[in-house]
Amino acid sequence: MKDNKNNQTPVEKESFYKYLLKKFTFLTVICSFVPLLLAGWGLAIYYTHFARTRITHNFSDQVDNHRRFIEQFLMEQSSKLRLIAYANTKDFLLAPDNLQSIFENINRDSGTITDIGLISSRGNHLAYIGPYDLMEKNYLDTPWFKEVMQKGIYISDMFTGFRNEPHFVIAVARPDTDGKWILRATVNTDVFRTLVENVKIGETGEVYLVNREGVFQTSSRFSGRIMEKSAADISDFNGTAVDILADATDETSDKYIVGRSWLSHPEWLLVIRQKYDEAFSEINHATEMNLIFLHISALTILIVTIFITRYMVKIIRTRDREAESLNSQLLQAGKLASIGELAAGVAHEINNPIAIIMTERQILLDQYENTNINDEEFAKQFMVSMDQISVQANRCKRITHNLLRFSRRTKSIIETVDLNSFLMEIIELMERDARTGGIRFTAALDEKLPKIKSDISQLQQVFLNLINNAIDAHNDRAIGSISITTRKETAPSGVSVSIADSGCGINERDMANIFDPFYSTKPAGKGTGLGLSICHTIVRNLGGNITVQSVYGKGTEFRVFLPFDIAPLDHEADNLN
Amino acid sequence: MIGSRILLADDEVIFAGNMARLLNNRGYWVTAVNSGEEVLKELDRQDFDVVVLDIKMPGLDGIATLKEITSLGLLTQVLILTGHGSLDTAIEALKLGAYDYLTKPCEIDELVEKIEGAWGKKDERVKKELDENIKKIEEMPSSVFDLYPKKKK
Numbered sequence: 001m002k003d004n005k006n007n008q009t010p011v012e013k014e015s016f017y018k019y020l021l022k023k024f025t026f027l028t029v030i031c032s033f034v035p036l037l038l039a040g041w042g043l044a045i046y047y048t049h050f051a052r053t054r055i056t057h058n059f060s061d062q063v064d065n066h067r068r069f070i071e072q073f074l075m076e077q078s079s080k081l082r083l084i085a086y087a088n089t090k091d092f093l094l095a096p097d098n099l100q101s102i103f104e105n106i107n108r109d110s111g112t113i114t115d116i117g118l119i120s121s122r123g124n125h126l127a128y129i130g131p132y133d134l135m136e137k138n139y140l141d142t143p144w145f146k147e148v149m150q151k152g153i154y155i156s157d158m159f160t161g162f163r164n165e166p167h168f169v170i171a172v173a174r175p176d177t178d179g180k181w182i183l184r185a186t187v188n189t190d191v192f193r194t195l196v197e198n199v200k201i202g203e204t205g206e207v208y209l210v211n212r213e214g215v216f217q218t219s220s221r222f223s224g225r226i227m228e229k230s231a232a233d234i235s236d237f238n239g240t241a242v243d244i245l246a247d248a249t250d251e252t253s254d255k256y257i258v259g260r261s262w263l264s265h266p267e268w269l270l271v272i273r274q275k276y277d278e279a280f281s282e283i284n285h286a287t288e289m290n291l292i293f294l295h296i297s298a299l300t301i302l303i304v305t306i307f308i309t310r311y312m313v314k315i316i317r318t319r320d321r322e323a324e325s326l327n328s329q330l331l332q333a334g335k336l337a338s339i340g341e342l343a344a345g346v347a348h349e350i351n352n353p354i355a356i357i358m359t360e361r362q363i364l365l366d367q368y369e370n371t372n373i374n375d376e377e378f379a380k381q382f383m384v385s386m387d388q389i390s391v392q393a394n395r396c397k398r399i400t401h402n403l404l405r406f407s408r409r410t411k412s413i414i415e416t417v418d419l420n421s422f423l424m425e426i427i428e429l430m431e432r433d434a435r436t437g438g439i440r441f442t443a444a445l446d447e448k449l450p451k452i453k454s455d456i457s458q459l460q461q462v463f464l465n466l467i468n469n470a471i472d473a474h475n476d477r478a479i480g481s482i483s484i485t486t487r488k489e490t491a492p493s494g495v496s497v498s499i500a501d502s503g504c505g506i507n508e509r510d511m512a513n514i515f516d517p518f519y520s521t522k523p524a525g526k527g528t529g530l531g532l533s534i535c536h537t538i539v540r541n542l543g544g545n546i547t548v549q550s551v552y553g554k555g556t557e558f559r560v561f562l563p564f565d566i567a568p569l570d571h572e573a574d575n576l577n
Numbered sequence: 578m579i580g581s582r583i584l585l586a587d588d589e590v591i592f593a594g595n596m597a598r599l600l601n602n603r604g605y606w607v608t609a610v611n612s613g614e615e616v617l618k619e620l621d622r623q624d625f626d627v628v629v630l631d632i633k634m635p636g637l638d639g640i641a642t643l644k645e646i647t648s649l650g651l652l653t654q655v656l657i658l659t660g661h662g663s664l665d666t667a668i669e670a671l672k673l674g675a676y677d678y679l680t681k682p683c684e685i686d687e688l689v690e691k692i693e694g695a696w697g698k699k700d701e702r703v704k705k706e707l708d709e710n711i712k713k714i715e716e717m718p719s720s721v722f723d724l725y726p727k728k729k730k
Contacts, residue, residue: 348633351660352589355682359595362685366602393682 013320017313024309032301040294044287051283056257059272059279060242063259066199066207067240067270071263073195074155077113077170077187080106082153085172085183093118093183094127103129106185114167114186121149121179130186132163139184148173148182155266157211158189158227165189166226168217189226193218196270204275209268210234217268234269238262244276335516339533347400354396361389414566417454419486419495420445423463427484430467438479439471445486449495453565458538462546465531466499466558473503473556494544494564500557506550514548535560542566579604581696582624586616586642587631587658596629599685605692613637617645625653627695629688630675632659632666640670647674652702654695658688 084093084102093099103116115130123140139145144156148171156168171184196218199207208220214230216223224230240261247256255276262269277284365386373379427441434441467482474480485498506514513519515536539546543563550556583605587593590611597609608625610616614637616628628646632639643655657670657678667678676695679688 348660351681352592355660356589356592356595358682358684359592359599362599363595366599390684397682 017317020316021309021313024312025305028305028309029302032305033298036294036297036301040290040297044290047286047290048283051286052280055279055283056242059257059259059274060240062199062201063242063261063270063272064240066272067261067263070196070209070270071265073192074170074263074265077185078153078155078172081170081183081185082172085174090118090126090174090176090181099127099129110191111188112191114188116183116185119145119171119182119184121181126181134162137162144169144171145182148184149180157215157266157268158217160227168192199272201272201274202278204278205273207270207272209263209270211269212267220271220273223273232271234260237269332515343403347403350396350400354393354400357389358393361386361393414453414455416451417456417459418451419459419497419562420447420449422456422459423484423486423497426460426463426467430464430471434471434482437471437474438477439474440479440481442481442483443485444483446488446495449486449488450564452495452562454542454562455538458542459562462535462538462560463497463499465535466560469531469558470499470501470503470556473501473505476504477502489561492561492563494562497560497562498557499560500555502555505552505554505556506548507552511548511550515546578626578693578696578700580606581626581692582606583608583627583629583692584616584619584625584653585609585629586611586613586634586639587629588612588634589631596688600689600692603685603689613639613642613645616642620646620649620651620653624651626699627654627656627676627692629656629658629692630670632657632670640666640673643670643673643675652699652706654699656691656695658683 084106088098088102093102099116099118103113106113106116115128115132115134117128117130117134118126119139120126123138123142123145125135125137128135142161144154144159147156148154152173153171155170158166158168160166167186167189169184169186171182173180173182196209197207199205201207204222206221206223207218208223209217210230210232211217214232214234216226216228216230219226223232237260240259242257242259245256245258247254256273257276257279259272260269368382423445424443427443431441467484470482480502482499482501485500487496487498489496510519510521515532519533536546539560539562543566544561546561547559548556549559583600585593585596585600585607587596587609588611593609593611597607600607608619610619611634613630613634616630617637619625620628630639630642634642637645639657639659643657646653646655654676655670655674657667657675658681659667659678660681667675667680670678676698677691679691
């Protein structure tokens with residue numbers, strides 16, 4: 001991947017980092033969201049189930065209790081009536097004021113009974129206490145009369161009857177010597193309704209009774225009035241149950257929790273009904289809170305993830321940049337090394353032909369001495385040419401020597417160097433050349449500069465090269481200056497020599513390749529492109545470094561840092577090579 | 578020393594030939610060969626004062642040849658004449674007992690100077706050996722064959 005990255009363009013790299021950012025964010029979000037959601041949902045489902053079961057149970061208990069309560073009330077009323085019927089004779093009850101007294105006694109605590117009457121087996125009222133005028137009525141054909149004559153005790157459904165108001169009766173038939181007589185009481189509808197509806201069931205709750213045929217026995221708050229037919233189908237329903245049902249009449253899709261239970265006698269169905277949303281509002285509230293908590297957690301995770309991922313990618317980016325610069329340095333070093341190998345080979349091969357040239361020259365010189373040549377002109381020219389051959393051959397020797405030095409094959413001699421006086425010598429040497437070109441040298445040398453241990457011949461090569469370059473940088477200028485500064489450095493400890501010129505400067509493109517071998521901006525044939533490369537290698541081998549700063553068109557400054565002493569290890573490595 | 582016997586080895590045939598001629602011009606007896614093996618062969622055949630060896634040669638190179646020569650225990654001095662690249666090897670050669678080294682290309686006068694130095698050393702060693710031998714002979718007890726009877730004081 002690393003290799004790929006090295007070949008990537010900056011745009012590709014940028015998209016790679018974006019991809020990395022997306023991938024990291026995605027993975028982290030997935031890894032944290034999935035457990036969070038699983039836990040959140042799991043808890044919500046469990047809690048909802050638990051709460052719903054409890055609410056349903058409570059509802060069921062309420063229905064059961066209320067049914068028992070209503071049954072008990074009806075039982076009580078029936079028992080009371082039966083007691084009256086069986087404890088007294090018909091004659092006693094027919095005697096003036098007796099029934100009135102019993103009626104008042106029954107109703108003393110609560111006005112449960114609206115009226116009470118004594119009816120003969122032929123259906124005629126024998127006595128009647130109550131607010132209605134019913135003495136003349138005959139009940140022979142009424143359903144309840146028939147039922148009570150058969151069963152002995154009977155609680156009727158709601159009916160309107162002679163008084164034209166919804167009511168129900170409890171009747172007891174007492175067999176006597178001259179046939180049966182019936183004691184009948186009407187239960188106060190309002191009292192009964194209050195009793196039935198005495199259940200706390202919130203804003204949307206209602207309680208009512210319906211009979212087998214689905215006729216309302218009490219008025220409900222929302223579903224229908226007394227004596228109306230209910231829309232709900234109850235024909236299949238038995239026992240007691242709590243269900244979640246949609247409303248039969250409602251057009252809305254509201255759901256209801258419905259608790260239903262059959263009374264044993266009479267056959268009435270107790271219905272307690274509440275809107276689902278209200279009954280389960282607590283669960284809904286808890287679920288909402290749960291969701292809010294989940295969302296807040298998710299948001300927090302998302303934000304934290306984005307921050308962490310950004311930070312991580314930033315670190316990776318920095319590391320990559322460092323690795324890249326390291327790689328390019330390695331590449332540079334490798335390049336220099338391979339060039340060095342090549343240079344060494346070339347230099348060695350060139351030395352042999354030059355050696356032959358030198359011997360040939362010497363042979364000619366020997367021959368010349370033993371030959372009598374009278375031509376003065378020829379003799380003069382011959383000697384000049386021979387000298388020139390020697391000079392040029394020695395020049396070649398110097399070049400190959402430098403090439404070999406570049407390849408670090410030569411042994412360096414480490415001695416104590418006084419850089420200041422050494423630099424002054426070089427400046428004096430170069431000044432003669434430079435002055436004709438209008439270039440002035442200035443030296444600002446640190447008087448307290450300590451002496452260093454280094455290779456003087458290699459240093460000479462470095463500084464000659466740098467100063468030569470500085471002079472060449474003024475090629476297109478009439479006047480210029482080169483300033484040479486020395487200074488003691490503390491971190492890392494050593495000395496630095498700066499060579500700054502007011503020349504043409506280096507443009508950015510050349511700056512990148514400045515220490516590459518064979519890279520030259522001079523016209524072909526003028527520069528080998530080896531100068532700075534050799535300087536670079538030498539200074540590195542001497543344990544120092546060389547840096548360059550330049551403003552294009554304004555000038556260049558080379559700064560050479562040298563340690564006080566060459567590390568023994570470097571020196572050793574140098575010899576080995 | 579005029580008349581010194583020089584054995585010169587270099588795989589560059591022209592260089593070896595030219596050198597032989599130049600040294601010849603300066604009064605030396607020179608034999609030029611082109612490999613290490615030939616050096617050993619010539620040494621086997623006759624005695625030389627100085628051997629001038631190139632280091633980079635195909636087959637038996639300068640260093641190996643030098644080792645062989647040293648093992649022969651001759652008084653002959655070895656001078657290394659090398660291309661620049663093998664300078665480190667030249668230093669190794671000094672450790673192995675070579676008299677000195679020169680780097681190519683070199684002036685003939687430089688080479689002559691070194692040869693003279695080498696010859697001087699050889700001469701010194703010869704004299705030393707001779708003295709030792711004479712001493713040994715002198716210290717020998719008078720034998721049956723008293724060729725040079727000492728004068729009695």
